[in-house]
Amino acid sequence: MKMPLKATVYMGVPVEVRTRTPSINRTLDIQIGSICCGLRCPDDEVYHRLRRLYGNFLAEQSADVTIELERTPGWNGSEVDDQVFSVLRDEPDVFVVEMQCSPAESDAGFRPLNRLFYLAYYSACLEKYGGSLPAMLVHACGVLRRGRALVLAGPSESGKTTIAGLCGENDGRVINDEMVLLSRPARDGGTSVQSVPITGGFPPGINITVPLSCILLLKKGSRTRVKPVAPVDAYLRFIRQIVTPTYLGQREGRTAAAMVADFSQETTSAVPVYELEFTLDGESLWREIGELEATMYGQVTK
């Protein structure tokens, strides 16, 4: 079942949204890093499905950005893409976006909301922090092990969801199989990983912020092994996994590219980066990772 939706994005919580049918509260306040995104649903069905999907990310703070979803019967747009995300109403701080979800295909049918969340996150950060983003979205599978997060980064089809599927109860806990938020390295080099309400092959996982263990650049292969990556190679491969900041209603190509370049430089010079070549053999995968962790922390972890 296709569900054409129109999304109107407001920076902050405008009065017109706050006062509309106040007796029926169908707004979910969703945490995306340090940003709160109010997601106002068109009806009970959508509200309850999204509440279940993003239940771990419900926040109790005022929204930095509000997305109002409306059903738009009769609209026959294609699946969501960059064209669909054109700004239709050119008012300051109000942006209208058309999209098409397919909720009958399980929770994955709500994946078009992912891109809306990237835009909302970066746009709200721009308002809140100016040009300095505290954290950036990275295409990666995050796995929690012994209180730290492994970030297994790679493009589509590189195996992020495969890795998540190979993660058994004793191996770790999947934070997200598609994307995580990575903070800028602190002065001591410490970086934290934060989960995000992004739907990949699996629904969004736990809502957690933990220190980063290391970055593993994924490579499907015929054997399992971890090897160090030269600094330039790490920089070039990691930079491609950073979700470039794009803002509603504006294109700042050069500024965004410079932010991504800086973030990759800061991160890959502050944290260990390895290449993880892997097969579908989960046992050797987690054994190899355990040995790597033992070299980093001096103890064998499962």
Next chain:
Amino acid sequence: MIMNRIVQVDGVISRRIGDEIVVITEGGTSTHVLNKTAAVIWELCDGEHSLDEISARLCERFEVTFDEVRRDTAEIIDRLITIGLLGRSEKTATERGEGPTT
């Protein structure tokens, strides 16, 4: 005679990673990695230095003759101009009202 200055093309982004420099073209359409020598040349292509001045600076760092350095530097600069990372300017960065880039 007007001495041409070599400048980094507007819109490219460069970051030093160890001894090397990564140059990303506008829009991220292509990425180039410059080795140690090319990285030094790149940093001197700030609109303030001519080919001879860049070559002289390199002579201070590497034990080779000026003529050799000048030939190799010209070749590298030509290649970087060909791939659209560098350009020539008849004015210095200061004359264009820009500060030298670092």
